[in-house]
Amino acid sequence: MDGLLFSDLTVWSMDWTLLILLVVPTVVHGNPTVTVRTGSGPPVGSNQHPNSVPLSEDTQTTTEVREVVVEEVMMTGMLNPSHYPARRAATVVQHYLNTRYGSPYRWIFLSKVHSGSAEDVAEMRKYQLELTMQEIISNVSGQCSAELLFPGGEGQSAPQVQASCEGLLQSNTTAQEEAFYQQHRASNNMVSGNDIPDSYGHMEPNMKPFWHLGGVASSFIMLRESNESTLYNMAQVANFTQLETEKDQLRVNYHVLLHEMISQEIIHWKLLVTWSPEQGVQVLQTELQPKCHNCEAPPNTTN
Amino acid sequence: MCVSMYSAVWSREETTERNYYTRYHNMSEITAWMEQMKRENPDVVSSMVYGQTYERRNITLLKIGLSSTVRKKAIWMDCGIHAREWIAPAFCQYFVREILRTYKTDTKVNEMMKNLDFYITPVLNVDGYIYSWHNESTRLWRKSRSPGTGGCTCYGTDLNRNFYANWGMVGVSTDCCSETYCGTKALSESEAWAVTDMLGKMREDILAFLTIHSYSQLILVPYGHPNISAPNYDELMEVGLGAAKAIKAVHGMDYTVGTSPDVLYANSGSSRDFARLIGIPLSFTFELRDKGEHGFELPEDQIQPTCEEAYAGAQHIITYTHDKAFYSYAATVTATLWTTLLAAWVSSAILLTIICMYKQVK
Numbered sequence: 001m002d003g004l005l006f007s008d009l010t011v012w013s014m015d016w017t018l019l020i021l022l023v024v025p026t027v028v029h030g031n032p033t034v035t036v037r038t039g040s041g042p043p044v045g046s047n048q049h050p051n052s053v054p055l056s057e058d059t060q061t062t063t064e065v066r067e068v069v070v071e072e073v074m075m076t077g078m079l080n081p082s083h084y085p086a087r088r089a090a091t092v093v094q095h096y097l098n099t100r101y102g103s104p105y106r107w108i109f110l111s112k113v114h115s116g117s118a119e120d121v122a123e124m125r126k127y128q129l130e131l132t133m134q135e136i137i138s139n140v141s142g143q144c145s146a147e148l149l150f151p152g153g154e155g156q157s158a159p160q161v162q163a164s165c166e167g168l169l170q171s172n173t174t175a176q177e178e179a180f181y182q183q184h185r186a187s188n189n190m191v192s193g194n195d196i197p198d199s200y201g202h203m204e205p206n207m208k209p210f211w212h213l214g215g216v217a218s219s220f221i222m223l224r225e226s227n228e229s230t231l232y233n234m235a236q237v238a239n240f241t242q243l244e245t246e247k248d249q250l251r252v253n254y255h256v257l258l259h260e261m262i263s264q265e266i267i268h269w270k271l272l273v274t275w276s277p278e279q280g281v282q283v284l285q286t287e288l289q290p291k292c293h294n295c296e297a298p299p300n301t302t303n
Numbered sequence: 304m305c306v307s308m309y310s311a312v313w314s315r316e317e318t319t320e321r322n323y324y325t326r327y328h329n330m331s332e333i334t335a336w337m338e339q340m341k342r343e344n345p346d347v348v349s350s351m352v353y354g355q356t357y358e359r360r361n362i363t364l365l366k367i368g369l370s371s372t373v374r375k376k377a378i379w380m381d382c383g384i385h386a387r388e389w390i391a392p393a394f395c396q397y398f399v400r401e402i403l404r405t406y407k408t409d410t411k412v413n414e415m416m417k418n419l420d421f422y423i424t425p426v427l428n429v430d431g432y433i434y435s436w437h438n439e440s441t442r443l444w445r446k447s448r449s450p451g452t453g454g455c456t457c458y459g460t461d462l463n464r465n466f467y468a469n470w471g472m473v474g475v476s477t478d479c480c481s482e483t484y485c486g487t488k489a490l491s492e493s494e495a496w497a498v499t500d501m502l503g504k505m506r507e508d509i510l511a512f513l514t515i516h517s518y519s520q521l522i523l524v525p526y527g528h529p530n531i532s533a534p535n536y537d538e539l540m541e542v543g544l545g546a547a548k549a550i551k552a553v554h555g556m557d558y559t560v561g562t563s564p565d566v567l568y569a570n571s572g573s574s575r576d577f578a579r580l581i582g583i584p585l586s587f588t589f590e591l592r593d594k595g596e597h598g599f600e601l602p603e604d605q606i607q608p609t610c611e612e613a614y615a616g617a618q619h620i621i622t623y624t625h626d627k628a629f630y631s632y633a634a635t636v637t638a639t640l641w642t643t644l645l646a647a648w649v650s651s652a653i654l655l656t657i658i659c660m661y662k663q664v665k
Contacts, residue, residue: 082559195439201602233595262568264482266443
């Protein structure tokens, strides 16, 4: 009888186990072999963590806040190529390369920062960078080594750049540049345009070289205005007007909008630009335009 | 001629045209589109007005998910907090279209629609967005449209500096004419308040928070203050890097991942920081194309590829979030049950053995 009890119990427990085994997987979807992530965040459903500020507490004061600028700690030594100090410096190199080599058919942009270092030299900040740059019209890339000096002290002088690149200027732009130059040097057909690109990012094909030229010319300003706390791009050519050709140089008046990333400001500049295939791009005059505070009256927007 | 004119008008309005999602749309078009999404998908799409802008316009989100009798977890996405970043609302529209297009046939999307609700705000800064459409000279507007105070004649506060997250501490300006003006106080702007209010109500349910911007091709993780680290920084970076890898696989574009103070600039009062602070574990800012060539005025022929890659990145984050919540939980329960079963089996076997031995001894 004891033996019978034993085997009955065994069968009973096995039956129940089997039942549970069959039922459970259908109730709970999931795979027991899935790795459970532990220690990598608050448990599911939790809303507590050390930094959380309960909404009911007023732990921040709302007293007068002055202009708050946290002094950016200047990186020294090897730079992380994906962090902003290397990228800002690399963008300055981009502007420099455009002032040297840019044209209506050659416009260079930073592609990648490979490595960089920064150090204090006397009152100045010296950067060394290994970069890939890309000429975006022909899509040709090249490797560049560059050295920059950001001046220290109170003076607002431009950074000094030296750069040497391999393979970047491969594309043969001679024919296109010459054709563009000949097309526009005669006085009987002065070109002008505005909003390049337009709100939708579009531009007419015949405006594209003037867009490139505006970008290259803007590089003179962006280079001059750059420091370790700025990152400039040209946002738009607001308008341009071609003037009479003088001394075999095409001449164009530009009104450009520059975007400064850290302040997020749009800065208006007017420039007088000359270009020819031999002389390259030159900027004769630049004039900062005031930020338009008076055009703030809200229009009748009924959209 | 009448027929062709009619069909030309029809094709501009309706979104059945494939190229609707390859163009930018003004606010009234986006509003009409939201209505259409609800009309065409009544069982999975509803809308909610959760606040008002300064100019008293509705701030509307679409809630998308398979209906359920139990309370569901949520994913939050907002676009267009900065008016000039037009690619962002375009992405929100694309994202909505994509999950609605695939949830019936894609088992993973279906599963996520079953377990989660997506709360998507196509345009958060409605006033600013409308203003940026007014004419070419307003195209690059960024902030809200509330007027300046205290004698300052400029308009607008930077909504992404106005949240209650280390407000006013770094990367802001107290000049009301500045593009990073943080406002007279935290949540001075009704748009920021609307988001804060919603997140506060839902915070136990929101698993991930995505806020979409342009440009620079970045994925930013909290916090914007250089001296404060998120407790799950490693997880945020791992998931962010996974998203960047998914993005690159689509069209080869590089997106850099890191905290804002590391890869861009320090800032405070952002919505992403606020979301992380109230406990939403996975909180990211997407900065979409490009890297400065066109900047805010991204050509329409880049809308589709940008949205495709951003979708892959967002899906990586959402899938991780979903699986962590639902598979981890299930695995824990299943593991517990297995352990319990094993323990029960072993202990009953031992007990029976003891009884047996006792009987035999007797």
